[in-house]
Amino acid sequence: MENEQWKGYFPDKREQKELILCEDGTNTLYSKEFDEPYHSTKDGALHESLEKYVKPSFSYKKEKETLAILDICFGLGYNTFATLYYIKKHHLKTKVHILSPEFDEALVRSLRDFSYPPEFDILKPIIEAISEHFFYEDEQFKIEVIIEDARSVLTKKSTPSFDIVYQDAFSPAHNPLLWTKEWFGEVRSRCNDDAILTTYSTAAAIRLGLYENGFFIFVHRAEMMRYSTVASLEMLTGLEYIDMELKKVRNSEARSMRDQEYL
Numbered sequence: 113m114e115n116e117q118w119k120g121y122f123p124d125k126r127e128q129k130e131l132i133l134c135e136d137g138t139n140t141l142y143s144k145e146f147d148e149p150y151h152s153t154k155d156g157a158l159h160e161s162l163e164k165y166v167k168p169s170f171s172y173k174k175e176k177e178t179l180a181i182l183d184i185c186f187g188l189g190y191n192t193f194a195t196l197y198y199i200k201k202h203h204l205k206t207k208v209h210i211l212s213p214e215f216d217e218a219l220v221r222s223l224r225d226f227s228y229p230p231e232f233d234i235l236k237p238i239i240e241a242i243s244e245h246f247f248y249e250d251e252q253f254k255i256e257v258i259i260e261d262a263r264s265v266l267t268k269k270s271t272p273s274f275d276i277v278y279q280d281a282f283s284p285a286h287n288p289l290l291w292t293k294e295w296f297g298e299v300r301s302r303c304n305d306d307a308i309l310t311t312y313s314t315a316a317a318i319r320l321g322l323y324e325n326g327f328f329i330f331v332h333r334a335e336m337m338r339y340s341t342v343a344s345l346e347m348l349t350g351l352e353y354i355d356m357e358l359k360k361v362r363n364s365e366a367r368s369m370r371d372q373e374y375l
Protein backbone atom coordinates (compact mmCIF):
# COMPACT_ATOMS: atom_id res chain seq x y z
CA MET A 113 0.00 0.00 0.00
CA GLU A 114 1.42 3.35 -0.98
CA ASN A 115 0.49 6.61 0.67
CA GLU A 116 0.93 9.67 -1.54
CA GLN A 117 0.80 12.09 1.42
CA TRP A 118 3.55 10.15 3.19
CA LYS A 119 5.95 10.51 0.28
CA GLY A 120 5.83 14.29 0.68
CA TYR A 121 7.77 14.16 3.95
CA PHE A 122 10.97 13.21 2.20
CA PRO A 123 11.61 16.04 -0.25
CA ASP A 124 15.20 14.97 -0.82
CA LYS A 125 14.58 11.26 -0.67
CA ARG A 126 11.07 11.36 -2.13
CA GLU A 127 11.19 8.04 -3.84
CA GLN A 128 13.06 6.21 -1.14
CA LYS A 129 10.31 5.16 1.25
CA GLU A 130 6.95 3.56 0.78
CA LEU A 131 4.27 2.81 3.35
CA ILE A 132 3.43 -0.90 3.72
CA LEU A 133 0.72 -2.62 5.73
CA CYS A 134 2.06 -5.62 7.66
CA GLU A 135 0.13 -8.81 8.34
CA ASP A 136 -0.54 -7.78 11.97
CA GLY A 137 -2.38 -4.68 10.68
CA THR A 138 0.39 -2.23 11.63
CA ASN A 139 2.26 0.01 9.21
CA THR A 140 5.91 0.01 8.34
CA LEU A 141 8.02 1.53 5.56
CA TYR A 142 9.96 0.07 2.71
CA SER A 143 13.39 1.69 2.22
CA LYS A 144 14.34 1.93 -1.42
CA GLU A 145 17.78 3.12 -0.30
CA PHE A 146 18.41 -0.16 1.60
CA ASP A 147 16.03 -2.18 -0.61
CA GLU A 148 14.35 -3.61 2.46
CA PRO A 149 11.32 -3.10 4.72
CA TYR A 150 11.89 -1.64 8.19
CA HIS A 151 10.13 -4.68 9.72
CA SER A 152 9.19 -8.18 8.75
CA THR A 153 5.89 -7.59 6.97
CA LYS A 154 4.86 -11.16 7.81
CA ASP A 155 5.59 -10.91 11.54
CA GLY A 156 4.26 -7.33 11.69
CA ALA A 157 5.89 -4.15 12.98
CA LEU A 158 4.30 -4.00 16.44
CA HIS A 159 4.11 -7.78 16.87
CA GLU A 160 7.78 -8.15 15.93
CA SER A 161 8.89 -5.37 18.32
CA LEU A 162 6.98 -6.84 21.22
CA GLU A 163 7.76 -10.51 20.62
CA LYS A 164 11.37 -10.39 19.39
CA TYR A 165 12.68 -7.42 21.38
CA VAL A 166 10.63 -6.20 24.33
CA LYS A 167 9.16 -9.37 25.87
CA PRO A 168 12.30 -11.54 25.80
CA SER A 169 14.36 -8.68 27.28
CA PHE A 170 11.85 -7.75 29.96
CA SER A 171 11.23 -11.36 30.93
CA TYR A 172 14.76 -11.24 32.41
CA LYS A 173 15.01 -7.57 33.42
CA LYS A 174 11.64 -6.31 34.59
CA GLU A 175 12.48 -6.61 38.29
CA LYS A 176 15.24 -4.01 37.94
CA GLU A 177 14.51 -0.54 39.29
CA THR A 178 16.33 1.17 36.45
CA LEU A 179 17.17 0.00 32.95
CA ALA A 180 19.36 1.51 30.26
CA ILE A 181 18.44 0.36 26.76
CA LEU A 182 20.39 0.78 23.52
CA ASP A 183 17.97 0.69 20.58
CA ILE A 184 19.94 0.12 17.33
CA CYS A 185 18.63 1.92 15.28
CA PHE A 186 15.59 4.13 15.92
CA GLY A 187 13.90 3.91 12.49
CA LEU A 188 10.16 4.31 13.07
CA GLY A 189 10.74 3.93 16.79
CA TYR A 190 8.61 0.81 17.16
CA ASN A 191 11.04 -0.89 19.55
CA THR A 192 11.26 2.17 21.78
CA PHE A 193 7.51 2.85 21.70
CA ALA A 194 6.62 -0.83 22.19
CA THR A 195 8.87 -0.78 25.28
CA LEU A 196 6.96 2.17 26.74
CA TYR A 197 3.63 0.58 25.79
CA TYR A 198 4.66 -2.69 27.51
CA ILE A 199 5.78 -0.89 30.68
CA LYS A 200 2.57 1.12 30.88
CA LYS A 201 0.35 -1.88 30.10
CA HIS A 202 1.96 -3.93 32.87
CA HIS A 203 2.14 -1.00 35.31
CA LEU A 204 5.87 -1.50 35.79
CA LYS A 205 7.65 1.07 37.92
CA THR A 206 11.00 0.56 36.18
CA LYS A 207 12.77 3.80 35.30
CA VAL A 208 14.00 3.51 31.74
CA HIS A 209 16.62 5.41 29.79
CA ILE A 210 16.57 4.58 26.07
CA LEU A 211 19.34 5.82 23.81
CA SER A 212 18.89 5.25 20.10
CA PRO A 213 21.18 6.25 17.21
CA GLU A 214 19.57 7.07 13.87
CA PHE A 215 21.20 8.94 10.99
CA ASP A 216 17.98 9.68 9.06
CA GLU A 217 16.90 12.97 10.63
CA ALA A 218 14.09 13.56 8.11
CA LEU A 219 12.55 10.23 9.04
CA VAL A 220 12.48 11.02 12.77
CA ARG A 221 11.07 14.49 12.08
CA SER A 222 8.26 12.93 10.06
CA LEU A 223 7.18 10.46 12.75
CA ARG A 224 4.70 12.81 14.44
CA ASP A 225 2.43 12.14 11.44
CA PHE A 226 3.12 8.44 11.01
CA SER A 227 0.10 6.09 11.23
CA TYR A 228 1.01 4.11 14.32
CA PRO A 229 -1.29 1.42 15.80
CA PRO A 230 -3.91 2.44 18.42
CA GLU A 231 -1.71 0.84 21.12
CA PHE A 232 0.55 3.89 20.75
CA ASP A 233 -2.25 6.47 21.18
CA ILE A 234 -1.27 7.02 24.82
CA LEU A 235 2.28 7.76 23.66
CA LYS A 236 1.29 10.61 21.34
CA PRO A 237 2.96 13.40 23.42
CA ILE A 238 6.13 11.32 23.63
CA ILE A 239 6.13 10.62 19.88
CA GLU A 240 5.64 14.33 19.18
CA ALA A 241 8.48 15.35 21.51
CA ILE A 242 10.88 12.87 19.96
CA SER A 243 9.90 13.82 16.45
CA GLU A 244 10.49 17.51 17.21
CA HIS A 245 13.33 17.52 19.75
CA PHE A 246 14.76 13.95 19.45
CA PHE A 247 14.35 13.88 23.23
CA TYR A 248 11.72 13.16 25.88
CA GLU A 249 11.94 13.02 29.66
CA ASP A 250 9.50 12.59 32.54
CA GLU A 251 9.78 10.98 36.01
CA GLN A 252 9.96 7.47 34.55
CA PHE A 253 11.29 7.70 31.00
CA LYS A 254 14.22 9.38 29.33
CA ILE A 255 14.52 8.88 25.58
CA GLU A 256 17.33 10.24 23.45
CA VAL A 257 17.52 9.78 19.70
CA ILE A 258 21.03 10.64 18.57
CA ILE A 259 21.05 11.86 14.98
CA GLU A 260 24.37 10.40 14.03
CA ASP A 261 26.06 7.30 12.70
CA ALA A 262 25.56 4.49 15.21
CA ARG A 263 29.21 3.50 15.00
CA SER A 264 30.42 6.90 16.15
CA VAL A 265 27.78 7.10 18.90
CA LEU A 266 29.13 3.93 20.51
CA THR A 267 32.72 5.17 20.62
CA LYS A 268 31.81 8.37 22.53
CA LYS A 269 33.00 8.57 26.13
CA SER A 270 29.65 10.04 27.20
CA THR A 271 27.67 7.00 26.01
CA PRO A 272 26.44 5.11 29.09
CA SER A 273 26.44 1.35 29.85
CA PHE A 274 23.41 -0.69 28.89
CA ASP A 275 21.35 -3.50 30.41
CA ILE A 276 19.43 -4.26 27.21
CA VAL A 277 20.41 -3.92 23.54
CA TYR A 278 17.89 -4.14 20.71
CA GLN A 279 19.98 -5.04 17.65
CA ASP A 280 17.58 -4.11 14.83
CA ALA A 281 19.62 -2.72 11.94
CA PHE A 282 18.79 -3.46 8.32
CA SER A 283 19.95 -6.92 7.30
CA PRO A 284 23.64 -7.97 7.38
CA ALA A 285 23.56 -8.14 3.58
CA HIS A 286 22.41 -4.50 3.27
CA ASN A 287 23.94 -2.88 6.35
CA PRO A 288 26.99 -5.07 7.16
CA LEU A 289 28.90 -2.57 9.33
CA LEU A 290 26.28 -2.87 12.06
CA TRP A 291 26.75 -6.65 12.25
CA THR A 292 30.51 -7.26 12.31
CA LYS A 293 32.58 -8.81 15.09
CA GLU A 294 34.15 -5.36 15.64
CA TRP A 295 30.71 -3.70 15.90
CA PHE A 296 29.63 -6.27 18.49
CA GLY A 297 32.91 -5.59 20.29
CA GLU A 298 31.90 -1.93 20.61
CA VAL A 299 28.42 -2.97 21.75
CA ARG A 300 29.94 -5.37 24.30
CA SER A 301 32.18 -2.62 25.69
CA ARG A 302 28.99 -0.57 26.43
CA CYS A 303 27.19 -3.45 28.15
CA ASN A 304 26.79 -4.14 31.84
CA ASP A 305 27.98 -7.61 32.87
CA ASP A 306 24.47 -9.09 32.90
CA ALA A 307 23.30 -7.38 29.69
CA ILE A 308 20.95 -9.05 27.24
CA LEU A 309 20.79 -8.44 23.50
CA THR A 310 17.82 -9.34 21.32
CA THR A 311 17.84 -9.52 17.53
CA TYR A 312 15.80 -10.87 14.65
CA SER A 313 18.91 -12.32 13.01
CA THR A 314 19.49 -16.04 13.39
CA ALA A 315 22.42 -16.23 10.94
CA ALA A 316 25.46 -18.27 12.03
CA ALA A 317 27.81 -15.39 11.13
CA ILE A 318 25.92 -13.01 13.43
CA ARG A 319 25.70 -15.45 16.30
CA LEU A 320 29.44 -16.10 15.92
CA GLY A 321 30.22 -12.37 16.03
CA LEU A 322 28.32 -12.14 19.32
CA TYR A 323 29.82 -15.35 20.72
CA GLU A 324 33.36 -14.18 19.90
CA ASN A 325 32.64 -11.14 22.08
CA GLY A 326 31.62 -13.21 25.10
CA PHE A 327 27.87 -13.57 24.61
CA PHE A 328 26.02 -16.82 25.33
CA ILE A 329 23.61 -17.53 22.47
CA PHE A 330 19.99 -18.69 22.76
CA VAL A 331 17.05 -19.36 20.44
CA HIS A 332 13.91 -17.43 21.21
CA ARG A 333 10.55 -18.72 19.98
CA ALA A 334 7.22 -16.94 20.15
CA GLU A 335 3.79 -17.72 18.77
CA MET A 336 3.01 -16.77 15.17
CA MET A 337 6.56 -15.54 14.71
CA ARG A 338 9.75 -16.67 13.06
CA TYR A 339 12.26 -17.61 15.77
CA SER A 340 14.92 -15.06 16.76
CA THR A 341 18.13 -14.75 18.82
CA VAL A 342 18.76 -13.75 22.43
CA ALA A 343 22.40 -13.17 23.41
CA SER A 344 23.39 -12.68 27.03
CA LEU A 345 26.60 -11.99 28.92
CA GLU A 346 25.42 -14.36 31.65
CA MET A 347 23.92 -17.83 31.32
CA LEU A 348 20.11 -17.78 31.16
CA THR A 349 17.58 -20.44 32.03
CA GLY A 350 14.29 -20.90 30.20
CA LEU A 351 15.66 -20.53 26.67
CA GLU A 352 17.17 -23.03 24.24
CA TYR A 353 20.96 -22.65 24.62
CA ILE A 354 23.13 -22.98 21.52
CA ASP A 355 26.53 -24.59 22.01
CA MET A 356 28.54 -22.41 19.61
CA GLU A 357 31.69 -24.58 19.92
CA LEU A 358 29.65 -27.51 18.63
CA LYS A 359 28.17 -25.31 15.89
CA LYS A 360 31.69 -24.35 14.82
CA VAL A 361 32.68 -28.01 14.56
CA ARG A 362 29.54 -28.87 12.59
CA ASN A 363 29.78 -25.82 10.34
CA SER A 364 33.51 -25.30 9.89
CA GLU A 365 32.97 -22.79 7.06
CA ALA A 366 31.02 -20.34 9.28
CA ARG A 367 32.82 -17.05 10.04
CA SER A 368 31.83 -13.86 11.80
CA MET A 369 31.63 -10.76 9.60
CA ARG A 370 34.68 -8.45 9.78
CA ASP A 371 35.01 -4.69 9.33
CA GLN A 372 37.89 -5.06 6.88
CA GLU A 373 35.58 -6.80 4.37
CA TYR A 374 33.21 -3.80 4.26
CA LEU A 375 35.15 -0.64 5.09
Ligand SMILES: C[S@@+](CC[C@H](N)C(=O)[O-])C[C@H]1O[C@@H](n2cnc3c(N)ncnc32)[C@H](O)[C@@H]1O
Pocket residue numbers: 149150151161184185186187188189190191192213214215216219260261262263280281282287290
Ligand atom coordinates in the same frame (compact mmCIF):
# COMPACT_ATOMS: atom_id res chain seq x y z
C1 LIG B 1 15.47 -1.79 10.29
S1 LIG B 1 15.40 -0.07 10.55
C2 LIG B 1 15.14 0.06 12.29
C3 LIG B 1 13.70 -0.20 12.71
C4 LIG B 1 13.41 0.29 14.10
N1 LIG B 1 14.14 -0.45 15.09
C5 LIG B 1 11.94 0.29 14.41
O1 LIG B 1 11.54 -0.38 15.36
O2 LIG B 1 11.18 0.99 13.74
C6 LIG B 1 17.08 0.40 10.42
C7 LIG B 1 17.34 1.87 10.67
O3 LIG B 1 18.76 2.04 10.77
C8 LIG B 1 19.11 3.30 10.26
N2 LIG B 1 20.55 3.22 9.99
C9 LIG B 1 21.20 2.44 9.08
N3 LIG B 1 22.54 2.55 9.23
C10 LIG B 1 22.74 3.41 10.25
C11 LIG B 1 23.92 3.93 10.88
N4 LIG B 1 25.14 3.56 10.48
N5 LIG B 1 23.77 4.80 11.90
C12 LIG B 1 22.54 5.20 12.31
N6 LIG B 1 21.38 4.75 11.75
C13 LIG B 1 21.49 3.85 10.74
C14 LIG B 1 18.23 3.45 9.04
O4 LIG B 1 18.09 4.81 8.69
C15 LIG B 1 16.91 2.82 9.56
O5 LIG B 1 16.08 3.80 10.09
